[in-house]
Amino acid sequence: MQPTQLIKVALPIPLKQTFDYQLSEKELEKATLGARVKVPFGNRQLIGLIVELSPRPSIDITRIKPIIELIDESPVMPEHLILLLRWASKYYQASLGEALFSALPPPFRHGKALKQEKYRKWQLNTPDVTAENLNVHLSQIRKNAEKQKELLTTLSQSSDGIYEQSLRSMGFKLQQLKTLKQKKLITDNNVIPEIEAYKRRDSDDSDQLLLNDEQKQAVQSAISGEHCFQAYLLKGITGSGKTEVYLEIIEHFLVQGYQALVLVPEINLTPQTLLRFQARLPDAKLVVHHSGMNNSERLEAWHFCQTHRASVLIGTRSAVFYPFKKLGCIIIDEEHDTSYKQQDGFRYHARDIAVKRAKEHNCPVILGSATPSLESYINAREKKYKLLTLNERPGSIQLPQVELIDIQTRPLQAGLARPTIKSIESHLKNGHQVLVFLNRRGFAPTLTCTECGWIAKCNHCDARLTYHNKGHVLRCHHCNYQTSAPNHCQDCHQSTLKLLGQGTQQTEAFLEQTYPDTPLFRIDRDSVSGKHQMETLYHQILAEDAALLVGTQMLAKGHHFPKVTLVVVVAADDGLFSADFRAEEKFSQLLIQVSGRAGRAQQPGQVIIQTRHSHHAILQAISRLDYDHIATTLAHERELMTLPPFSAITNIRGEGKNESDTFTLLQNIAEKITTGLDTKQQRLVGGGSISGPLPSLLPRKADRYRFYLTLKTPTKPQMQKWLSSIQTILADFTPNPQIRISLDIDPVEIG
DNA sequence: TCATGTTAGGCG
DNA sequence: GCCTAACATGAC
Ligand SMILES: [Zn+2]
Ligand SMILES: [Zn+2]
Numbered sequence: 001m002q003p004t005q006l007i008k009v010a011l012p013i014p015l016k017q018t019f020d021y022q023l024s025e026k027e028l029e030k031a032t033l034g035a036r037v038k039v040p041f042g043n044r045q046l047i048g049l050i051v052e053l054s055p056r057p058s059i060d061i062t063r064i065k066p067i068i069e070l071i072d073e074s075p076v077m078p079e080h081l082i083l084l085l086r087w088a089s090k091y092y093q094a095s096l097g098e099a100l101f102s103a104l105p106p107p108f109r110h111g112k113a114l115k116q117e118k119y120r121k122w123q124l125n126t127p128d129v130t131a132e133n134l135n136v137h138l139s140q141i142r143k144n145a146e147k148q149k150e151l152l153t154t155l156s157q158s159s160d161g162i163y164e165q166s167l168r169s170m171g172f173k174l175q176q177l178k179t180l181k182q183k184k185l186i187t188d189n190n191v192i193p194e195i196e197a198y199k200r201r202d203s204d205d206s207d208q209l210l211l212n213d214e215q216k217q218a219v220q221s222a223i224s225g226e227h228c229f230q231a232y233l234l235k236g237i238t239g240s241g242k243t244e245v246y247l248e249i250i251e252h253f254l255v256q257g258y259q260a261l262v263l264v265p266e267i268n269l270t271p272q273t274l275l276r277f278q279a280r281l282p283d284a285k286l287v288v289h290h291s292g293m294n295n296s297e298r299l300e301a302w303h304f305c306q307t308h309r310a311s312v313l314i315g316t317r318s319a320v321f322y323p324f325k326k327l328g329c330i331i332i333d334e335e336h337d338t339s340y341k342q343q344d345g346f347r348y349h350a351r352d353i354a355v356k357r358a359k360e361h362n363c364p365v366i367l368g369s370a371t372p373s374l375e376s377y378i379n380a381r382e383k384k385y386k387l388l389t390l391n392e393r394p395g396s397i398q399l400p401q402v403e404l405i406d407i408q409t410r411p412l413q414a415g416l417a418r419p420t421i422k423s424i425e426s427h428l429k430n431g432h433q434v435l436v437f438l439n440r441r442g443f444a445p446t447l448t449c450t451e452c453g454w455i456a457k458c459n460h461c462d463a464r465l466t467y468h469n470k471g472h473v474l475r476c477h478h479c480n481y482q483t484s485a486p487n488h489c490q491d492c493h494q495s496t497l498k499l500l501g502q503g504t505q506q507t508e509a510f511l512e513q514t515y516p517d518t519p520l521f522r523i524d525r526d527s528v529s530g531k532h533q534m535e536t537l538y539h540q541i542l543a544e545d546a547a548l549l550v551g552t553q554m555l556a557k558g559h560h561f562p563k564v565t566l567v568v569v570v571a572a573d574d575g576l577f578s579a580d581f582r583a584e585e586k587f588s589q590l591l592i593q594v595s596g597r598a599g600r601a602q603q604p605g606q607v608i609i610q611t612r613h614s615h616h617a618i619l620q621a622i623s624r625l626d627y628d629h630i631a632t633t634l635a636h637e638r639e640l641m642t643l644p645p646f647s648a649i650t651n652i653r654g655e656g657k658n659e660s661d662t663f664t665l666l667q668n669i670a671e672k673i674t675t676g677l678d679t680k681q682q683r684l685v686g687g688g689s690i691s692g693p694l695p696s697l698l699p700r701k702a703d704r705y706r707f708y709l710t711l712k713t714p715t716k717p718q719m720q721k722w723l724s725s726i727q728t729i730l731a732d733f734t735p736n737p738q739i740r741i742s743l744d745i746d747p748v749e750i751g
Numbered sequence: 752t753c754a755t756g757t758t759a760g761g762c763g
Numbered sequence: 764g765c766c767t768a769a770c771a772t773g774a775c
Contacts (some may be wrong), residue, residue: 009763013764019763042762042766057763064763737758 006064007031008052009039010097012109016089018096019048020057020064027070034075034082038068038111047071047111049100051082076108078306078323084357085321093723093743094346102346103321105298121191122177123161124152129185131156137185148176155186164188211248215241218388219248222329222364229359233335233380234368236390237399237625238596242368245390246331247280249366254284254311258328262314263350265337266290267558269316271535277314289315289322292531317342320350320357327361330354335367335376336589341748349746351376370596370627371589374638375645377631400567400598400605402623406614407571414510415570420608423566424511424548427606428518431545432565435597438507438552439574445499447474449489455500456490462700467499479702507570508550519544523551534559557593565605567598572611576618579697580750581643584618588630591622642712644746648719651747652709652730654693656739659705665739666693666707672729673711685722686714697751706751719745 005028008018021039023031031037035050045068057064077100089099101109124130129137134156141148151172155162167177180186211219222232222245236242250260264273269290278286287301287310301322304310308325315322317340332340332354340350351367358365367376367385380387393399403419410417416424427434444466447456456465458476465474467485475482488495512520521541528534538559541547549561575587591609599605611619621629639646652669656662670690677688689712696706713719723745730741 011762013762015762015764017763021763039763044765059763 006055006057007037007050007067008055009037009048009067010051010095010100011039011041011046011048012097012101013041013046014095014098016095018051020055020059021067022064023067023070027067030073031070032073032075033079034077035070035072036076036108036111037070040065040068047109048097049077049082051086051096051100071111071113076104080360081321081323084353084360087356088348088353089346091720092346092348092745093727094348099346099348103318105295105302107295107299120164120188121161122155122164122167122186122188123158124155125184125187140183145179147172148180151176152180152185161191211241211244212392214390214392215245215248218245218390219252221386221388222249222366223252225364227362229362230364231355231358231379231385232364232366232388233372233376233385234366234388234390235370235372235380236368237370237393238593239393240370240390241393242333242370242390243276244280245388246333246366246368247277249329249364250312250331251281253328254281256328258326259305259308259310259324260312260329260331261319261322261324261327261354262312262331262333263319263340263354264314264316264333265339265557266316267339268334269314270538270558272559274314277312281312284312285310286312286314289313289319291316317350320353327357327363329363330358330365332365332367333369335369336371336373338586338748341746343749347742347744347747349748352746371592372631374585374631374635378635378645381635398599398604399625400595400607402595402607402609402625404614404619404623405608405610406612407610408612408614414506415610416507416510416568417610420568420610421514423606423608424568427566428515428546428548430565432603433541433544433547433549433561433563434566434568435549435551435561435564436507436511436568437570437594438550439571444477447485447497448500449492449494449496450498451494451496452489452492454489454491456486460700460703462698478698511548511550515548518546518548520548520550523549561597564597565599565603567595567605567607569594569607569609572609572619573613576613576616581638581641582748584630585634588618588622588627592625592627595622595625642714648713648716649747650711650719650723651744651750652711653696653706653742653744654708654739655701655704655706657704658738659700662705662739663693663707665741666709669730669741670709673726676726676729681722681725684725685718688713688718688722697749708750716746 005023005025006020007023009021010018019039019041021037031050031053033050033053037048037050038045039048081103082100085099085103086096088094089096134152138149138152141152151167154167154170164177168174177186177188181188218234234242234245246262250262253260262277269288274286274288278284285304287304289298289301293301301310301313305313306323306325313319313322313324332351335351342348342350351373355365369376372380376385379385405417405419407417413421424434446464447467448454456474457463458465458479458481460481461476461478463476463478465476465481465483467473468475472485473482474485487497489497508520508522521537523537528537541549541561542563545563547563549564569591572591575583575590577583595607598607609619609623613619617633618630621627621633638644643649652666654662654666654669656665670692673690677685682688690709691712692709693707694710696708699706711719711722713722723743730743
């Protein structure tokens with residue numbers, strides 16, 4: 001047996017290793033890296049991906065089985081992506097196969113063949129059939145087969161054939177094509193379309209003029225290093241025109257025949273965003289990737305990028321693993337957004353992957369935010385990233401004026417202070433819109449007993465049940481537990497039940513009552529579920545003048561409402577104090593972002609933040625919209641406590657049905673890791689430390705108890721060394737299959 | 752003795 | 764992850 005007939009295959013199972021298989025002579029000719037194979041594995045059959053050709057066998061050659069089938073003759077994933085995912089799976093301690101298959105569009109996981117019909121082109125069977133002798137052949141067709149004649153005539157008018165898709169959209173049927181093929185009048189073949197060269201718009205000069213000096217400078221800087229790697233942090237307050245900078249940079253690369261990858265948080269991927277991109281780049285083929293897409297849409301988007309039929313991809317987290325033929329630049333909008341970190345399975349951080357990817361492609365990567373993550377902030381400070389700053393708001397638009405209103409002592413009416421109400425009133429009177437943010441709890445009221453203090457809790461989680469008007473039910477949003485709401489207290493059996501968190505309900509009712517003629521829109525997940533509903537609502541709001549918009553802070557992130565001049569944050573303090581060391585950073589980012597919603601148009605905006613801690617340094621800085629101060633202060637604190645980005649951490653999570661078993665298992669793991677940390681290793685990992693086990697933020701979820709250990713090293717490379725040395729310890733540690741152990745490298749959330 | 756439950760190891 | 768061989772337990 002020739003060693004050249006072997007391949008290494010990655011399989012979609014949680015094992016880090018790859019497996020060897022052999023190919024037949026015939027398969028060997030067609031096999032390529034990144035093609036799928038169906039293989040025998042134990043007593044089942046799996047779809048795998050070829051990740052190495054003619055490798056050195058890693059087991060005795062006689063034990064290597066032949067594959068069952070070679071599915072693809074051309075790769076479904078290019079080599080550079082395989083390499084990127086190989087690196088990522090190693091960094092995040094995940095299985096290569098699982099990482100590869102989670103990046104691929106779902107239909108590829110099931111061995112579905114590549115659909116080539118999309119690119120099937122039909123033409124006259126030249127030289128036998130030509131436009132000149134067409135009449136001879138037409139007369140051979142049955143008299144009543146008008147469609148066939150029409151089809152033949154249509155094809156004769158095209159010099160290089162017509163795609164089957166176009167023919168079908170003209171009303172021709174597959175059967176007609178087949179009949180003509182049988183008569184040897186026409187032929188078909190697969191032709192991947194040529195890329196159409198991108199044409200710069202005629203008005204390109206005027207676009208440059210529309211940019212202010214800062215923007216021009218940012219663009220210039222980002223494209224100066226053209227085809228070498230450089231990360232840029234584009235720091236610009238809301239409304240400073242980051243998007244224009246992105247678009248200008250993208251166009252620069254499109255003109256040169258390159259593709260661009262744009263990552264956005266799910267919530268920001270709205271039709272308005274897409275329209276804006278398409279309007280600025282009218283000749284560019286733009287494709288989208290998000291979680292709401294179906295299989296065929298995903299497949300098509302993947303294909304378009306892989307074949308360079310699309311030049312711009314705008315997508316959420318997983319778009320970072322799309323294939324590109326000629327990637328010119330990567331943009332990450334709202335780079336601080338924690339939704340870039342995958343929270344289960346293959347726990348990668350799309351922002352970090354994007355930077356790595358840019359390095360591999362020798363291209364620039366632009367991280368944009370009004371409120372950068374401390375990680376990127378420090379990278380810029382240490383000159384690892386180039387800092388590009390936008391301070392001005394173009395068109396002399398003023399910054400919103402932010403006011404803190406202390407509600408610790410002030411009398412409140414339905415949660416609103418007097419001055420707040422006055423402001424709302426005056427903005428409405430001027431025909432402007434007011435955005436009122438309530439905290440999450442207000443939209444998830446809990447049932448409680450006023451007599452004994454009993455609170456309706458989930459039987460399966462350490463969480464309160466939330467009341468839903470629809471169906472009069474209590475629901476847990478950590479598991480799928482649901483029960484009809486009781487009329488009596490489960491503890492003292494009195495009928496003294498009340499909905500807590502109703503303060504916000506009161507706020508809404510109060511606003512409705514006080515301004516009966518002003519339309520009030522409620523924007524929350526209960527009343528606005530699908531993306532489509534949100535769009536309808538958005539356009540309704542655009543059509544109104546004075547209006548009240550009531551919603552959670554999160555939901556306001558995506559859309560920009562141009563008529564809003566006042567933003568009210570009813571109870572800001574939620575999330576300021578938490579066990580999570582990133583709480584303050586996230587809190588500031590959210591509030592500053594939310595403040596940016598006020599008055600982007602002609603009107604200067606006003607922001608009112610109601611708080612019980614108006615003297616807190618962070619809130620003071622927020623009121624000055626001084627994120628630099630916050631970032632500097634927080635960075636200093638993190639440095640003192642050697643927390644990221646001044647160290648690297650990894651969480652080892654454990655979850656199991658038995659509380660003490662789960663705890664003990666983690667304790668044993670910690671012990672074993674500590675014993676393994678001899679002096680030699682200590683030096684290797686720069687004095688790594690381990691702490692815990694601690695209960696997770698949600699200690700019990702769906703009847704499983706959750707704890708975590710935290711590993712800490714001074715740097716990420718040291719963490720990588722440590723992790724690879726303890727992975728054997730971890731692998732051996734499965735004395736209890738009821739307890740699941742998982743690793744979270746560079747976590748952004750605890751629990 | 753059979754029948755069922757539990758666990759470590761291999762899968763190429 | 765899942766399958767199975769090997770071993771353990773237990774009822775008759
Ligand atoms: Zn629950
Ligand atoms: Zn009670």
